[in-house]
Amino acid sequence: xxxxxxxxxxxxAGILAAAQFPLIRGALxxxxxxxxxxQTVVMSVPAHSHYDAMTKIxxxxxxxxxxxxxxxxxxxNRMKDKQLLEMAKPQGDYDLACYIVMWKTEYVKKDxxxxxxxxxxxxxxxxxxxxxxxxxxxxxxxxGLVGGPKTYLPGPGARLYGLPYxxxxxxxxxxxxxxxxxxxxxxxxxxxxxxxLAPLREKSGIGALSSRxxxxxxxxxxxxxxxxxxGGQVFDENWNPVFNSPEGVAALKILKEIVDTGPVGVAxxxxxDMINAFLQGQSAMYLDAILIMGLVNDPAKSKIVGQVGYAxxxxxxxxxxxxxxxxxxxxxxxxxxxAAFLLLQWLTSKAADIKVTQAGGNASRMSTLNNPAxxxxxxxxxxxxxxxxxxxxxxxxxxxEWDEINIQALGVGVSEALTGKKSPEEGxxxxxxxVTDIMKRGGYLxx
Amino acid sequence: xxxxxxxxSSARTAWFFILPAAIIMLAAGLYPVISAIRLGFYDWSMxxxxxxxxxxxxxxxxxxxxxxxxxxxxxxxxKFAAVSVSAEMFLGVALALALExxxxxxxxxxxxxxxxxxxxxxxVGLTWRYLFDAQFGPINALLAVFGVAAKGWLxxxxxxxxxxxxxxxxxxxxxxxxxxxxxxxxxxxSVLEAARIDGARWWTLTRRVKLPMIAHVLAITLVMRLIxxxxxxxxIYVLTFGGPGDSTEVLSMYIYxxxxxxxxxxxxxxxxxxxxxxxxxxTWLALRMSNPLADGExxx
Numbered sequence: 201x202x203x204x205x206x207x208x209x210x211x212x213a214g215i216l217a218a219a220q221f222p223l224i225r226g227a228l229x230x231x232x233x234x235x236x237x238x239q240t241v242v243m244s245v246p247a248h249s250h251y252d253a254m255t256k257i258x259x260x261x262x263x264x265x266x267x268x269x270x271x272x273x274x275x276x277n278r279m280k281d282k283q284l285l286e287m288a289k290p291q292g293d294y295d296l297a298c299y300i301v302m303w304k305t306e307y308v309k310k311d312x313x314x315x316x317x318x319x320x321x322x323x324x325x326x327x328x329x330x331x332x333x334x335x336x337x338x339x340x341x342x343x344g345l346v347g348g349p350k351t352y353l354p355g356p357g358a359r360l361y362g363l364p365y366x367x368x369x370x371x372x373x374x375x376x377x378x379x380x381x382x383x384x385x386x387x388x389x390x391x392x393x394x395x396x397l398a399p400l401r402e403k404s405g406i407g408a409l410s411s412r413x414x415x416x417x418x419x420x421x422x423x424x425x426x427x428x429x430x431g432g433q434v435f436d437e438n439w440n441p442v443f444n445s446p447e448g449v450a451a452l453k454i455l456k457e458i459v460d461t462g463p464v465g466v467a468x469x470x471x472x473d474m475i476n477a478f479l480q481g482q483s484a485m486y487l488d489a490i491l492i493m494g495l496v497n498d499p500a501k502s503k504i505v506g507q508v509g510y511a512x513x514x515x516x517x518x519x520x521x522x523x524x525x526x527x528x529x530x531x532x533x534x535x536x537x538x539a540a541f542l543l544l545q546w547l548t549s550k551a552a553d554i555k556v557t558q559a560g561g562n563a564s565r566m567s568t569l570n571n572p573a574x575x576x577x578x579x580x581x582x583x584x585x586x587x588x589x590x591x592x593x594x595x596x597x598x599x600x601e602w603d604e605i606n607i608q609a610l611g612v613g614v615s616e617a618l619t620g621k622k623s624p625e626e627g628x629x630x631x632x633x634x635v636t637d638i639m640k641r642g643g644y645l646x647x
Numbered sequence: 648x649x650x651x652x653x654x655x656s657s658a659r660t661a662w663f664f665i666l667p668a669a670i671i672m673l674a675a676g677l678y679p680v681i682s683a684i685r686l687g688f689y690d691w692s693m694x695x696x697x698x699x700x701x702x703x704x705x706x707x708x709x710x711x712x713x714x715x716x717x718x719x720x721x722x723x724x725x726k727f728a729a730v731s732v733s734a735e736m737f738l739g740v741a742l743a744l745a746l747e748x749x750x751x752x753x754x755x756x757x758x759x760x761x762x763x764x765x766x767x768x769x770x771v772g773l774t775w776r777y778l779f780d781a782q783f784g785p786i787n788a789l790l791a792v793f794g795v796a797a798k799g800w801l802x803x804x805x806x807x808x809x810x811x812x813x814x815x816x817x818x819x820x821x822x823x824x825x826x827x828x829x830x831x832x833x834x835x836x837s838v839l840e841a842a843r844i845d846g847a848r849w850w851t852l853t854r855r856v857k858l859p860m861i862a863h864v865l866a867i868t869l870v871m872r873l874i875x876x877x878x879x880x881x882x883i884y885v886l887t888f889g890g891p892g893d894s895t896e897v898l899s900m901y902i903y904x905x906x907x908x909x910x911x912x913x914x915x916x917x918x919x920x921x922x923x924x925x926x927x928x929x930t931w932l933a934l935r936m937s938n939p940l941a942d943g944e945x946x947x
Contacts, residue, residue, distance in 0.1 A: 281907050284694040306910075310694040413802065415890020465781025465799030467891055468807065473780070482782050604909040616892035619804055 232325060236539040237266030243543075244283055244297040246276040249491050250366035250526065251298065253561030254547065260555070261546050267539050276300070283531075287312040292533040295540035299362065301343050301524045306600040308346040308361055313529040316344075316360045319541040327545055334550065334565045338591030339364035342598075343527035352598035363548045364564045366526030369513075369591045370425055371584065373478070373486040373496070376509040378404050386485075386511040390429060393514045394454060397461040400484050407463030410483035411455065413618055414470045416611035421471075422458075423614050425487060426451040428592050429516030434605075435597055439644035441635045443610070444628035452617050452624035459618050467618045479504060487513065489522065490587075493580060494560040510583045512590070519590035525562070601642045609634040680923065686916035693910060700913075707917040717918055719893065720901040721925070727808075727897055728876035731815040735872060736865070738816065739823020744853060746824075747831045757828070764821040772885025775814040776801070779886070804894035807887050811895050814882050819875065823868055830864030831857060866937040870930050877926050898922050 245251040251273070258269050272294070274282060280303055286292040287307075299307060307313045320326045332340075340363070341354040348358030374386050382403045387393035393409075400408040412418040427433075432447030442448070459466045463482045466474070471488070478486040479495060479502040486492055495501055496508045513521040528547070530540050546552055550567050557563040557574055568574055569585050596602065609631040617627030640647045687707050691700035711717055742760065746753050763771070778784050779800035787797040800806045834857060842856045858865070880899040883889065889896035889904070896904075898918065906915035 281693075288694045288696075307694075310692070312694055414888060415892060416888050419890075463782055464787075464797045465802045467803070468781070468799055468801030468887070470888075477782055480782065607908045608904055611890075612893050615890050619802065619891040621804065621892055 232327070233265035233267060233542060236536070236542060238268075239536050239539045240268040240270050241295045241536055241539050241543045242270045242272065242293055244272050244274075244279060244286070244294045246279050246298055246526070247273055248276060248366060248526065249494055250556070250561040253494070253556050253559035254365075256559045257552060257555045261543060261552075265542065265546070267542065269543060284312075287531045287533060289533060291535055292531050294531050295534040295536045296528055296544060297531055298365070298526050298528055300526060301367075302596070302598055302602050302606070304343070304346050304362060304527070304529075305351050305598055306603070307529065309600050312532055313361050314532050314537070316363070316530070316541070316544075319530075319538075319545075325538055325541055325545075327549065330545060330549065331567075334567050335364065335548065336367070336564060336566060336569075336588055338369070338523055338588060338593060339367035339525075339564060342523040342591070342593050342595075343367050343525070350594070350597070350599075353593055362527040362529035363544060364525070365528045365544075365547060366562050367564060368489040368491055368522070368525035368562055369584075369587055370488055370522035371490050371493070371587050372511045372513055373492050373508050374511065375404075375481075375484045375504065375507055377507045378406075378484045379509070386509065387514050388511070390426070390454065390514050390516045394457065397457055401461040404484045406481065407466070407477065407483035408461040409458050409485040409487060410469075410474045410478040411458050411462055411466055412469055412471055412474050412488070413459055413467040413615075414473075415615035416607040418470050418611075419455075419467075419614045419618060420606050420610045422488075423451055423455050423610075424596050425513075425522060426454050426516075428520035428522075428595055429514065429518060430454075431517040433594075434610075435639075439639055441632060441639065443635075444625070444632055448628055449624050452614060452628060455614075456618055456624060467615070489525065490584060491562060493578065493584070494562070498560070510580045512583065512587055520592035520595070521587055521590045523591045523593055523595045599642070599644075601638050601644075605635050605638055609638065683916045683919050683923075687913055687920055689913045691912045693907070693912065703913060707911075707913040708920075711914055711917040711921065716893070716896075716901065717898075717921070720896045720898045721921070723808075723893075723895065724877055724897040724899075727812065727815075727879070727895075728873060731812045731819075732869065732872045732876050734812070734816050735820045735823050736869060738820045739868075740827050740858075740865075742820070742824045743827035743831060744857075747828055757825075761821040761825050763818045764825070766818065768818070768881035769885060771814060771818050772882040775810065775817075775882070776886050779810050801887055802891060804891050807891055807895050811883050811886055814886065815876070815879065818882070819872060823872065826864055826868040827861065830861035834860050862937040866933055870933045873929050873933065874926055877922060877929075 245254070255271065258271075262268055272282075279298070280300075283294065283297055283299070286294050287297070297313070299313075320330070320332075340360075341358075342352075343364040344360045344362045345354050345358040346352060346361050348355040372386060378384075378400075379386065382400075384396060384400060384403075385392075387396050397408040412422040424434075427443070427448060430447045430451050432443065432445055432451055434441065434443045436442045463469075463477045466477075469477070474488065475486075475492060475495065477483050478492065481503045493510070497505050499505050512519065528544050530537055530544065534540055547556070548564060550565060553563060553565045553568045554571055554574060557568050558577065563569050563574070563581070566585075569581050569588075575581055596606075610628075613622070613627040613629075613631035615627075616622045616630070617624045622630060636645065636647075639645045688702060688704060689700040690703045690707070691697065746756060746760075766774075778786050781787060781797055781799045781802065784800070786800065791797065798806060800810050838860070839852065839856060842852050847855065877897075878899050879897060880903060883895055883897060883900055884903070887895045889900045899922070902915050902918050902922065905911050905918060909915075
C-alpha cells in the first residue's frame with residue numbers, strides 16, 4: 201500500500217468515524233468555522249417575536265464558531281425599502297436578510313439573492329447532518345423555492361433561494377374558559393363559525409373573533425384566510441383575476457361579519473392590534489398566524505395565560521391554512537457570504553431549532569415538533585402538527601406584482617367593504633380594472 | 648492720490664461672497680428637483696441597476712394625470728391642509744396673543760407649548776395611535792366616563808380623517824405659536840402705546856395694529872405650514888396607512904405607495920412634480936397677500 205492510499209483510507213475512515221463519534225464530528229465542525237472566526241455577519245431582521253427568540257440564542261453561535269453577528273432590527277413594514285436600497289449597491293451592508301415570503305420572487309427577479317444549492321454542495325461549508333428533509337415541507341417549499349410552476353410553487357425549475365425561519369400557518373385559538381362557561385364548542389367548519397359569531401359576542405360581552413382589518417396588506421391577509429378554505433382564488437390558471445367570484449364575495453361577507461361582531465375598531469387593526477386584543481381578553485377567538493402560541497403564555501404580554509385552547513383552522517369546502525411568514529436569504533452583494541451561510545445553516549439546524557422554539561420562536565423542523573421535551577413544554581403542538589398537513593402552498597400569488605395588487609388595489613376594495621362604504625361585491629368589483637391593468641403591465645395578460 | 652474702486656469691482660466682490668452659498672443652494676435645491684423630473688421620464692424599479700431603466704417619455708405623466716386615484720388623493724390633501732392649517736393658524740395666533748405678556752410663569756407655559764413640535768413624527772403617530780385605540784385608548788376611556796360608547800377612531804372614514812387632523816394640529820400649532828410670539832415681541836412698544844393713548848382697546852389694538860404689523864410673519868408661517876401639510880407622511884403612515892379604504896390617503900402617501908410598493912419610481916416622480924407645482928402655486932398665492940421680501944411695504 202502506497203503512502204497516498206494509506207492517507208486516503210485513513211481519511212475515509214476518519215469521516216466515517218466522525219459520523220459515529222460526536223466529539224470528532226464537533227472537531228470537524230470547528231474546522232468548518234475556523235476560516236471565518238472573527239468575521240461579522242450583519243443580519244437584517246424585523247421586530248418580530250421569532251427574531252426576539254433568535255436574539256437569545258445567537259451568543260451560542262458566536263461561542264461555538266467565533267463568528268460575530270450584528271443585527272439591524274427595524275419595523276417589518278420598513279424592512280423591504282431598506283433591503284432594496286442595500287441590495288442594489290455594488291456591495292451591501294447585509295450578509296443575511298430576513299424576508300417576507302411575498303418578496304421572494306421579486307428579489308430573485310431582480311437578481312438580489314443567491315441560490316443556496318452551491319453552499320449546501322460545498323463540503324467545506326455544508327453540515328452532513330443538516331437533514332433538509334426534516335424541515336417542514338410546506339414551509340420549505342413556500343418560503344424557499346423560486347422558479348417553479350407559476351414562478352413560486354414547487355415543481356420543475358424551482359430552486360432553493362432561502363430557508364424558512366419564522367414561517368407560519370394559521371390556527372384557531374379560543375378562550376377555553378369562555379367557551380366552557382357558555383357551552384360553546386370551537387367551530388370546525390365555516391358554517392359553524394358563522395353561526396357562532398353573534399351569540400358568542402352577545403354572551404361573552406367581548407368581541408367574538410379578533411381579526412386584522414387595516415387598509416392595505418392587513419385586511420387582504422384577513423380576507424385570504426377565509427378565501428382559501430372557501431375554495432376561492434385570486435387568479436385562475438391563466439392569470440385572469442377571479443377574486444370577485446362567489447367564493448371571494450362569500451369570504452369578504454364572512455370577514456365583514458367578523459369585523460361587525462369583533463372588538464370595536466377591527467377595521468383599523470393591524471396584526472399587532474389584533475393580537476393584542478386577544479391577549480388582553482377583548483376577544484374570545486383568534487384565527488391567524490401561529491405566533492400566538494408563543495405569546496399567550498407570556499405573562500408580560502398576556503392576560504389569558506392558561507385559558508387558551510387550539511383547534512384546526514375551520515374547514516370550508518376544504519381545509520386550507522395560511523402559508524407564509526419569514527425566511528432568510530443571502531444577498532448577492534453580501535460581503536461575507538460563506539459566514540452568512542454558516543449562520544443560516546446553524547440557525548436552521550436541528551439543535552438550534554429546538555433552542556429557538558424553547559425561547560418562544562416558531563419551529564421550522566418536524567423533529568422539533570416531535571421532540572418529547574418540546575411537546576411537554578408546548579402540548580398544543582399536537583394540533584399544530586395536524587394543522588401543518590393543510591398548509592396551502594398557493595395561498596396567495598407570490599409574484600413580483602403582488603405587493604402592489606395587495607396594498608394599492610385589493611387593500612382598498614376590501615377595506616371599503618369592511619367599513620360599509622361599499623358592499624362586498626362592489627368592493628371587489630371596484631378594484632378589478634386596477635388589478636387587470638397591473639397584470640397587463642406585468643406581462644401576465646395580453647392587452 | 649488715493650484710488651477709488653470702480654463700481655463693478657464692488658459688485659464683483661459681492662458675487663464673490665455670495666457665490667459659494669448660491670452654488671450650495673442650487674445644488675441642494677435644484678439638483679433633487681431636476682432629478683425627480685428626469686426620473687419621471689423613465690420606468691425604473693428599486694433594486695435594479697439604473698442602466699435597466701426604460702425611457703418612457705411623457706407616458707408616466709399622461710398615466711398619472713389620467714389616474715383618478717391621484718386626483719382623489721390630491722383632493723384629500725387639500726382638505727387636510729385647509730382644515731389643519733386653518734385651525735393651527737387660528738389656535739397658534741390665539742395662544743400667542745394670550746401668552747405674549749409678562750405674566751408670571753409664562754416662560755414655563757411657552758416651553759410646554761412648543762414641546763410637541765420637537766417630537767419625531769413617527770413617535771407622534773405611535774402616540775396618537777395609542778390614544779385613539781378603540782380598546783385601550785385614553786380617548787375612549789374618557790368618553791366612557793360620560794357614557795359615550797367606544798368608537799373605532801381609525802376604523803371609520805370620517806373619524807380617521809378627524810384623527811389625522813387632530814394629531815397634526817397638536818404637533819404644529821406650537822410652530823405657529825412660536826413664530827407669532829416672536830413677531831409680537833418685535834413690535835415697537837411706542838406704536839402700541841400711541842394706539843392705547845388714542846383709545847384703542849384690546850380687540851382694536853390686536854386687529855388694527857398688532858396683526859397688520861406681523862402680517863409678514865403670518866404669511867411666512869402660513870407658507871411653511873402649507874408646504875409641510877402637503878408633505879405630511881409619517882404620522883398618517885403610522886396612524887392609518889391611508890385607510891380606511893383610501894380616505895386618508897394624502898398625495899405624499901400615494902407617492903410613497905407608488906414608489907415603494909408599486910415600484911413605479913417614474914410614476915411616483917411624476918406625481919411629485921404635480922405636488923411641487925401645487926405647493927409652488929399655493930406659496931405664490933400666500934406670498935402675494937404679504938411678501939416680506941418685497942420692498943417698501945408696511946414701512947419696513
